[in-house]
Amino acid sequence: MTSQRNILKEITPLTxxxxxxxxxxxxxxxxxxxxxxxEYELNCIxxxxxxxxxxGDHIEVIDxxxxxxxxxxxxxxxxxxxxKSRDIQEITIQFHKDxxxxxxxxxxxxxxxxxxxxxxxxxxxxxxxxxxxxxxRLKQLRTKQGFDSVLELMxxxxxxxxxxxxxxxxxxxxxxxxxxxxxxxxxxxxxxxxQNFDKPIALADAAKLANMTQVSFSRFFKSHTGISFMxxxxxxxxxxxxxxLIDTHQPVAEVAYHCGFNNISNFNRLFRKKKNCTPKEFxxxxxxxxxxxx
Numbered sequence: 470m471t472s473q474r475n476i477l478k479e480i481t482p483l484t485x486x487x488x489x490x491x492x493x494x495x496x497x498x499x500x501x502x503x504x505x506x507x508e509y510e511l512n513c514i515x516x517x518x519x520x521x522x523x524x525g526d527h528i529e530v531i532d533x534x535x536x537x538x539x540x541x542x543x544x545x546x547x548x549x550x551x552x553k554s555r556d557i558q559e560i561t562i563q564f565h566k567d568x569x570x571x572x573x574x575x576x577x578x579x580x581x582x583x584x585x586x587x588x589x590x591x592x593x594x595x596x597x598x599x600x601x602x603x604x605x606r607l608k609q610l611r612t613k614q615g616f617d618s619v620l621e622l623m624x625x626x627x628x629x630x631x632x633x634x635x636x637x638x639x640x641x642x643x644x645x646x647x648x649x650x651x652x653x654x655x656x657x658x659x660x661x662x663x664q665n666f667d668k669p670i671a672l673a674d675a676a677k678l679a680n681m682t683q684v685s686f687s688r689f690f691k692s693h694t695g696i697s698f699m700x701x702x703x704x705x706x707x708x709x710x711x712x713x714l715i716d717t718h719q720p721v722a723e724v725a726y727h728c729g730f731n732n733i734s735n736f737n738r739l740f741r742k743k744k745n746c747t748p749k750e751f752x753x754x755x756x757x758x759x760x761x762x763x
Contacts, residue, residue: 477504482712489564503546508563510539515558519551524592525639540589581630592638599632654679714752
């Protein structure tokens with residue numbers, strides 16, 4: 470098994486106030502490395518016969534079209550492999566894992582979606598007939614706005630959840646996902662970081678908020694989240710920086726400052742380390758995508 474530490478953790482540009490993002494790309498090859506992220510991802514790929522899909526420990530050469538739901542923190546990648554197409558089309562939807570909370574998903578009318586989300590921790594491949602029914606709706610989803618778009622996403626997820634012949638991809642023992650944190654102390658600190666990421670935040674501040682010593686809090690936080698407090702703060706800041714790079718024309722130095730980085734060199738170094746590209750390259754890459762945030 471590949472160590473999760475050796476796999477790129479993607480920090481998506483979704484903020485806490487977004488419901489989901491959808492983006493559409495036409496490309497000649499797959500070039501993004503093996504990665505994982507906190508969000509659910511629904512990926513529709515067309516005209517890519519011969520490409521190779523890796524979901525967890527499952528590897529397979531794909532047909533011309535496919536639709537896959539990837540759960541949070543599940544490593545995945547598509548590789549060009551033997552694909553000869555110069556017109557690969559990709560529609561990707563990413564949404565927060567808490568977009569639908571647990572109490573809501575336990576309602577009778579939503580239990581199919583809850584079951585699908587649980588299965589998605591191993592990756593779900595949907596049937597060809599489902600792709601034919603859903604792919605036009607995914608293309609149309611970008612044209613909807615506001616509440617209508619959220620309703621349509623829920624409708625799409627429901628139709629996927631009751632579709633026939635879905636296939637589970639990865640072995641259940643492969644993805645040893647860190648369970649979501651259930652501590653009120655951790656939730657309180659996470660909320661504090663999300664609200665104050667643009668200001669100086671020290672470990673001492675978080676420990677005081679949790680009413681713990683710094684040493685105890687560091688161990689406590691990592692045991693509940695799987696990463697250190699400083700890494701978690703960095704992810705939040707880089708996530709907001711990514712969003713500003715996409716949404717605005719602010720200079721990189723200004724983006725860094727607005728996201729809590731006082732040293733532009735340090736920001737560039739950390740950004741490149743986490744995303745395998747500079748902030749400038751990241752902005753240029755996303756300028757070619759048709760991305761919508763809802």
